[in-house]
Amino acid sequence: MILISTIRRLGFIALLSFNAYSQEGPQPEGPPTQLFGSGKLLLTGGIPNLDGAGGGGITTSALVGGYGTDGQIGGYANYTLVGVDDFSLKTQSIGIGLFNRVELSASQSVFDTEKAGAALGLGQGYTFEHDVVGVKVRLFGDAILEQDSWIPQVAIGANRKESDNEAVLSFIGAQDFKDTELYLSATKLFLDVPLLLNMTVRHSRANQNGILGFGGDKEADKQFLFEGFAAFLLSDNLAFGVEYKQNPDNLSFSKQDDWKDVFLLYTPSKHISLAVAYADIGYVALQGKQSGYYAAITINF
Amino acid sequence: MKNILLVLTLSLLSGCAVSNSQVSSTDRYAYKAFGEKAGIEKVVDDMFVVILDDPRINTFFAETDNEYIKEQLTDQFCNLLNGPCQYTGADMKSSHVGLNIGRQHFNALVEALRLSMDKNNVPFGVQNHLLVKLAPMHRDIIEK
Numbered sequence: 170m171i172l173i174s175t176i177r178r179l180g181f182i183a184l185l186s187f188n189a190y191s192q193e194g195p196q197p198e199g200p201p202t203q204l205f206g207s208g209k210l211l212l213t214g215g216i217p218n219l220d221g222a223g224g225g226g227i228t229t230s231a232l233v234g235g236y237g238t239d240g241q242i243g244g245y246a247n248y249t250l251v252g253v254d255d256f257s258l259k260t261q262s263i264g265i266g267l268f269n270r271v272e273l274s275a276s277q278s279v280f281d282t283e284k285a286g287a288a289l290g291l292g293q294g295y296t297f298e299h300d301v302v303g304v305k306v307r308l309f310g311d312a313i314l315e316q317d318s319w320i321p322q323v324a325i326g327a328n329r330k331e332s333d334n335e336a337v338l339s340f341i342g343a344q345d346f347k348d349t350e351l352y353l354s355a356t357k358l359f360l361d362v363p364l365l366l367n368m369t370v371r372h373s374r375a376n377q378n379g380i381l382g383f384g385g386d387k388e389a390d391k392q393f394l395f396e397g398f399a400a401f402l403l404s405d406n407l408a409f410g411v412e413y414k415q416n417p418d419n420l421s422f423s424k425q426d427d428w429k430d431v432f433l434l435y436t437p438s439k440h441i442s443l444a445v446a447y448a449d450i451g452y453v454a455l456q457g458k459q460s461g462y463y464a465a466i467t468i469n470f
Numbered sequence: 471m472k473n474i475l476l477v478l479t480l481s482l483l484s485g486c487a488v489s490n491s492q493v494s495s496t497d498r499y500a501y502k503a504f505g506e507k508a509g510i511e512k513v514v515d516d517m518f519v520v521i522l523d524d525p526r527i528n529t530f531f532a533e534t535d536n537e538y539i540k541e542q543l544t545d546q547f548c549n550l551l552n553g554p555c556q557y558t559g560a561d562m563k564s565s566h567v568g569l570n571i572g573r574q575h576f577n578a579l580v581e582a583l584r585l586s587m588d589k590n591n592v593p594f595g596v597q598n599h600l601l602v603k604l605a606p607m608h609r610d611i612i613e614k
Contacts, residue, residue: 200527200529200530200570200571200572200575201525201526201529202572202574203526203574206526206574208526208572208574208575208578209577210577210580210581211581238572238573238574238577239572239573239574239612239614240572240573240574240614241574313605314576314606314608315606316601316602316603316605316606317602317605317606318606360598360601360602360605361599363595405584405594
């Protein structure tokens with residue numbers, strides 16, 4: 170798959186940059202600048218969400234993903250597993266952060282209906298697959314260093330989402346199997362607490378993040394939806410927090426709830442982040458309330 | 471963990487209470503937690519060991535009077551924590567002008583300070599209390 174080979178390539182670049190760093194000796198003149206030097210502070214690389222955009226697990230932040238700071242290029246590759254009562258989700262994503270200004274990302278998700286697939290008449294183990302490509306641009310602000318100011322880091326972004334299941338999505342009442350959503354995100358670290366806060370507003374009509382298509386028979390149009398997280402830093406490599414993501418309720422065939430989770434993020438080095446969460450994603454596709462685990466591994470540079 | 475909670479509580483208290491004294495209780499606690507001036511001096515010393523071993527930033531300190539810089543930093547940190555010290559060194563802008571310091575170098579120094587504070591068992595919340603005061607200096611230090 171293209172994604173896998175891209176991940177390999179990214180890993181290779183990460184390795185190269187790492188070697189470049191370890192071979193770098195003292196230079197006689199001027200400050201050494203390392204393009205792939207992972208110059209961000211630990212934990213501030215975050216982890217990509219299910220769309221592949223830098224943020225938390227289910228929400229997007231204003232931080233540019235990866236560990237590249239100003240004048241540097243960073244990147245990440247992520248694998249996420251979500252298992253709730255009647256469904257499971259696998260997501261892989263990659264992203265690149267350019268000069269702490271622009272983030273480009275891509276993700277592929279497979280939503281497995283498991284036994285519920287049979288009950289829904291789709292067949293046991295029927296899968297919904299969708300791809301996302303995203304771009305995020307930091308507009309202004311610095312979430313981390315501006316500790317004497319309340320002004321957050323603010324970014325805008327766009328996601329292009331496309332599902333492979335056009336016929337089924339049309340059958341359940343979705344208006345479209347592909348769509349573009351825009352978001353505006355504000356993130357701020359309050360180091361004295363120490364708390365990292367994030368608030369994002371998204372103009373979207375994605376059903377279950379786009380897994381069940383876009384818009385519906387009940388509500389066809391996009392609306393402004395809020396999401397955010399609060400992460401309490403337990404140390405410089407461990408964070409504990411909550412996330413909340415508002416969802417639309419567009420389809421009359423099945424109600425949709427907001428998503429929420431409680432997470433623990435462990436970042437032993439700038440090159441690896443591990444996240445686990447207990448997620449409550451509410452009512453999904455006639456199968457009642459769904460909750461379960463979220464686990465993700467992210468490789469960064 | 472206990473220390474983090476203590477600092478958190480103190481931060482909240484000092485934030486809520488109208489303090490008459492110039493030195494907040496958080497500052498007093500932080501200064502003590504550092505081990506007063508001798509402790510700060512040790513943290514600065516150990517930070518310099520890390521800095522001089524870090525190829526990302528050690529070139530900045532290759533031809534400088536590092537003993538003098540260490541003294542100045544000790545006084546500055548002590549002063550920021552409202553300890554009984556006078557910082558008499560140059561302001562941040564003029565002492566860093568022309569060095570072409572980038573954010574990656576600034577952050578590398580923060581990492582050296584974190585490592586040193588960890589080594590000297592400065593509680594996480596106390597570390598943050600100092601870093602909160604140092605972080606805004608990036609505006610005078612970072613040039614590109």
